[in-house]
Amino acid sequence: MIDLVRVKQEDEAILHNLIQFYIYEFTVFQDIKLEENGSFVPFDLKRYWSEPDLHAYFMIYNGELAGFAMVESGDPNVILEFFIMRKFYRRGFGKIAAFKLFDQFPGKWSITQVEKNEPARNFWRKVIGDYTSGNYIETFDDFNRSIQEFNTGLKVK
DSSP, X not given: OEEEEEOOGGGHHHHHHHHHHHHHHHTTTSOOOOOTTSXXXXXXXXXXXXXXXXXXXXXXXXXXXXXXXXXXXXXXXXXXXXXXXXXXXXXSHHHHHHHHHHHHSOSEEEEEEOTTOHHHHHHXXXXXXXXHTTOOEEEEXXXXXXXXXXXXXXXXX
């Protein structure tokens, strides 16, 4: 079973390390360049330690880091970043983690994927479809990003 563990400020460096893998995988979909030091520009995580609507979680499987999720709670709740280490693909961990997030932050949700990230689009369509029994709306913005919107309060029990 995959567990979600809230990232503490003292574990910020660990989250930064995982984010480097996330950005690396994202380079397939967007033109992101390495810095001169051989790493990607780090995310600014300071707000996660001071703003109550920003939440970062490690995904843990049998004591091992398996990924992370970053959420902005509100109206709607938003998945800002979501990452599973490749070695944990196709085991249902992403779906379990997403369901736990949806349950933890009830209400409206909006999840966006960049135009070229078809694997993420397919993942979120399947996960949200399973969670809501297909009760979600998908739209596309001016950048051809897909956006799925749904309400956990409408989940079929």
